Amino acid sequence: MVDKKIVKDVTNIIEGLGMNENPESISILEDVGTNSKVDAIREMTSRALVRKNVHDSLKVVITNKGKGINDMSTVVAMSTINELLSLNDKSEAMKILEDTVEMHSDEEVRDNARSVKALMALS
Amino acid sequence: MANLSIPAIRERLFNTSKHEVSTQRNSSNPFAASSFKGNVLTADVFESSKKADQPSFTGKLKASALVGSISGIGEKFHNIIESAIAFGNRMKENVVNGWNKLNEMEISFAPAKEKAISIYNSVKDTLGTSITDLVSSGISSKSIAKMxxxxxARQxxxxxxxxxxxxx
Structure with missing residues (x-):
């Protein structure tokens, strides 16, 4: 059983990095958060990156295999997609999704991006 | 201005009837005529005529008032005792009522306590952590956001x- 204090601290750190405007915060979240073996940490990190709603943070959760919408955990992937659908300004996310559908080398990533793009167009 | 020559004074002292009629009577003393025949003292040595407006309990009037008050003492004393008893009874009622209310409040605290525990537990379940843990937090999201x-931050x-x- 994980100590509640650790869970709370990690949650606050990820939230804080999500609000931090320093570009370095994105790389911290990508390097430490999205590569964690704990699904809950990857989920929180992906959502924080989506909420930043900037090109570099959205690129992490859309174009990388095994991260964000392409995560092997369905919970993480669906949670990331849900956060993308909740964005008020979806323009940057749509642009990255279009580029991924057209140019990404991995077919699975292209398929995922196409599905998410269709969902976002409907929402 | 009075005539203060010795013959004049002598005549006033020994021929009182002659001067009695013309003497001014300012005294309020009811016995002035019989005792001094109203011709010796012109000043009011008993009571000032200016105080006539105020009630004076002298002589028979004072005695009458005293007798009247004595005759009413029994009734007044009885009333005082009655009011004291009534006051005591009211105090007793108030104390008893207060005690009963305190007892009722004591009973009514039990559900409130249960409610408070219920709220605490619901908050704990909702947040997934206790309020104590939340208060004693080590790292805040704001501190990381401003770092x-x-x-x-990476460390x-x-x-x-x-x-x-x-x-x-």
Missing amino acids: EDMSM IMSDNVAAWEAAV
Whole structure:
């Protein structure tokens, strides 16, 4: 059983990095958060990156295999997609999704991006 | 101005009837005529005529008032005792009522306490952590959001994620 204090601290750190405007915060979240073996940490990190709603943070959760919408955990992937659908300004996310559908080398990533793009167009 | 020559004074002292008619009577003393025949003292040595407006309890009037008050003492004393008893009874009622209310309040605290515990537990269930844990938080999201030293932020993130992963 994980100590509640650790869970709370990690949650606050990820939230804080999500609000931090320093570009370095994105790389911290990508390097430490999205590569964690704990699904809950990857989920929180992906959502924080989506909420930043900037090109570099959205690129992490859309174009990388095994991260964000392409995560092997369905919970993480669906949670990331849900956060993308909740964005008020979806323009940057749509642009990255279009580029991924057209140019990404991995077919699975292209398929995922196409599905998410269709969902976002409907929402 | 009075005539103060010796013959004049002598005549006034020994021929009182002659001067009695013309003497001014300013005295309020009811016995002035019989005692001094009204011709010796012109000043009011008993009571000033200016105080005539105020009630004076002298002589028979005073005695009458005293007798009247004595005759009413029994009734007044009885009334005082009655009011004291009534006051005592009211105080007793108030004290008893107060005690009963206190007892009722004591009983009514029980459900309030249960409600408070219920609220505490619901908050704990909702947040997944107790209020005590929330208050005694070590790292706040605001402090991380304002952090400028990103190497420190990376270290904090790495340490805490590692601690979580180690616990799984």
